[in-house]
Amino acid sequence: MNDYDVIIIGAGCGGLSSGALLSNQGRKVLVIEQSEQVGGCCSTFEKQGYKIDIGASIIEFPQVIDLCFKRMGTSFYDEVDLIPVDPTFSAILHDGSKITYPISLEETRKQIEKISPKDAKGWEEYSKKIQGFLDAALEGFFVSPAGNLTDVIKLFAKTPALLKYNRLFFSSYEGIMRKYFKNEKILESFSFHSFYAGLPPALLPGHFAMLPYAEHAGIYYSKGGMIGIPRGLQKCGERSNMEVRLNTLVKKILIKNKRVKGVMLDDGTEITTNLVISNINAKKMYFEMVGEEHLPWLAKLGLRSYAYSIASPMLYLCLDYEPPLTEHHTLMTRPMDKTNDYWNSHYLKGSFPKEQFGILSWTTKSDPSLAPEGHHIIAVTLAPGAYHLTGTTWDKEKPVLKEKIIHYLADTHLPGLKDHVVLSELSTPVDFEKRLRSPEGAIYALRQDLPHSMMFRPSAKSRHIKGLYLVGASTHPGGGVPTVIASGMIVADLIEKYEQ
Amino acid sequence: MKTVTIIIALIILLFLIYLCQPKSRKMFILNLLTQVKYLIPRYFT
Numbered sequence: 001m002n003d004y005d006v007i008i009i010g011a012g013c014g015g016l017s018s019g020a021l022l023s024n025q026g027r028k029v030l031v032i033e034q035s036e037q038v039g040g041c042c043s044t045f046e047k048q049g050y051k052i053d054i055g056a057s058i059i060e061f062p063q064v065i066d067l068c069f070k071r072m073g074t075s076f077y078d079e080v081d082l083i084p085v086d087p088t089f090s091a092i093l094h095d096g097s098k099i100t101y102p103i104s105l106e107e108t109r110k111q112i113e114k115i116s117p118k119d120a121k122g123w124e125e126y127s128k129k130i131q132g133f134l135d136a137a138l139e140g141f142f143v144s145p146a147g148n149l150t151d152v153i154k155l156f157a158k159t160p161a162l163l164k165y166n167r168l169f170f171s172s173y174e175g176i177m178r179k180y181f182k183n184e185k186i187l188e189s190f191s192f193h194s195f196y197a198g199l200p201p202a203l204l205p206g207h208f209a210m211l212p213y214a215e216h217a218g219i220y221y222s223k224g225g226m227i228g229i230p231r232g233l234q235k236c237g238e239r240s241n242m243e244v245r246l247n248t249l250v251k252k253i254l255i256k257n258k259r260v261k262g263v264m265l266d267d268g269t270e271i272t273t274n275l276v277i278s279n280i281n282a283k284k285m286y287f288e289m290v291g292e293e294h295l296p297w298l299a300k301l302g303l304r305s306y307a308y309s310i311a312s313p314m315l316y317l318c319l320d321y322e323p324p325l326t327e328h329h330t331l332m333t334r335p336m337d338k339t340n341d342y343w344n345s346h347y348l349k350g351s352f353p354k355e356q357f358g359i360l361s362w363t364t365k366s367d368p369s370l371a372p373e374g375h376h377i378i379a380v381t382l383a384p385g386a387y388h389l390t391g392t393t394w395d396k397e398k399p400v401l402k403e404k405i406i407h408y409l410a411d412t413h414l415p416g417l418k419d420h421v422v423l424s425e426l427s428t429p430v431d432f433e434k435r436l437r438s439p440e441g442a443i444y445a446l447r448q449d450l451p452h453s454m455m456f457r458p459s460a461k462s463r464h465i466k467g468l469y470l471v472g473a474s475t476h477p478g479g480g481v482p483t484v485i486a487s488g489m490i491v492a493d494l495i496e497k498y499e500q
Numbered sequence: 501m502k503t504v505t506i507i508i509a510l511i512i513l514l515f516l517i518y519l520c521q522p523k524s525r526k527m528f529i530l531n532l533l534t535q536v537k538y539l540i541p542r543y544f545t
Contacts, residue, residue, distance in 0.1 A: 302541030
């Protein structure tokens with residue numbers, strides 16, 4: 001008799017969604033989390049009365065998340081107190097001009113028309129194309145396993161409409177956007193979106209061109225901080241007796257005859273089970289918790305070949321004035337070619353850019369209760385930062401860099417900032433690695449280009465260890481809050497199918 | 501001999517097509533090509 005039917009390592013959104021679904025199926029589930037709170041990258045910490053989001057600062061694709069809650073007989077909107085965000089974002093372009101995109105597709109078209117009438121037509125065509133793709137993807141791509149060729153064939157057989165959009169998979173994000181938009185300003189306003197999936201516009205697969213459009217289906221902020229979303233999943237699981245154990249570290253996955261037998265904690269305690277779901281980085285899990293001795297040479301070669309995804313330095317600013325912004329999300333952008341150049345000349349070479357670009361997330365705009373009255377919080381997501389810096393380290397650069405960024409923002413987008421910073425904290429890739437135990441601070445676990453996607457990403461059902469399953473950004477459909485929640489749905493289905 | 505010539509001609513043709521692509525397209529193609537060797541091992545993860 002095992003202690004639990006299922007043990008889940010990591011209480012990120014993928015771990016919690018799979019745990020909640022499996023406990024709803026009547027299984028005895030234990031979720032083990034190394035940190036003091038749930039959520040992973042989609043979480044919130046409190047400091048001196050300010051509630052600060054660690055990473056994610058809005059939710060896109062609510063329809064994907066809602067699918068998960070619906071399977072438990074409830075809805076995303078009933079379980080999580082959601083605040084609609086409208087407009088989707090404002091982009092401050094490199095020349096200082098600003099474009100704002102409301103949720104309404106028609107209003108957005110009008111905004112584009114003011115800058116480029118030709119691109120307004122492009123927006124209509126782009127919207128039509130992406131809506132068709134999303135309709136098909138929601139039925140198949142997001143919620144079906146893609147661990148091997150058979151899975152992929154089944155996925156396309158289940159939703160043949162996806163085949164119509166094959167060009168999206170074999171073009172780049174930039175290629176697709178340039179097909180519909182010709183004006184460089186419009187293109188620039190969408191350039192940073194590619195980093196929402198961790199790559200520059202030239203390298204990101206074209207199906208991610210759905211990102212700017214998908215925001216128009218509604219984007220939301222969770223009242224009280226983004227941790228509300230994983231807590232909503234936790235609440236649903238706990239109603240069916242799912243247990244969540246915080247501040248507990250799993251050291252090893254116990255394996256006998258290529259079959260999961262349980263887990264061993266850091267203090268040597270062993271907990272028995274026949275099913276383990278890993279919600280941590282697959283490379284780390286296979287090499288450190290499973291052990292190379294249980295893996296065939298080809299799998300070891302494959303795992304070693306994976307590149308970690310980007311790390312995203314974040315600057316958290318707590319202020320005693322209302323910042324001169326207008327939207328929850330303001331994107332500081334660069335033209336598409338310059339964004340690609342940044343990747344080659346700074347990110348890959350381990351250096352910092354002089355000019356900053358990224359996202360200013362003014363969370364107190366949507367939820368003033370996050371800070372003391374009259375105070376505000378801005379989380380600045382900076383351009384991706386390499387984990388390995390050339391000729392220096394993050395710890396050495398951190399204090400200088402923080403000051404430089406504050407000066408830059410005060411001189412550009414946030415006048416008056418310097419006199420109103422009550423609290424500031426720069427979270428570097430090294431800090432993310434420590435806080436989330438994510439190797440190299442990778443926010444999407446592994447890169448998300450084509451050779452790291454679908455059947456070339458670690459399989460949700462382990463090919464080598466029976467009873468071992470993967471959720472989260474390491475497996476299909478990849479990184480991002482809705483997609484990791486979708487990975488939890490996929491694994492719950494796989495377990496229902498194979499582990500009766 | 502004839503087959504080898506055809507293959508070489510095709511490779512040269514593909515290379516010339518690659519050279520004519522815009523910079524960002526080249527970046528996309530190069531990224532795929534440099535990872536082709538990993539696809540089989542990755543399939544077995």
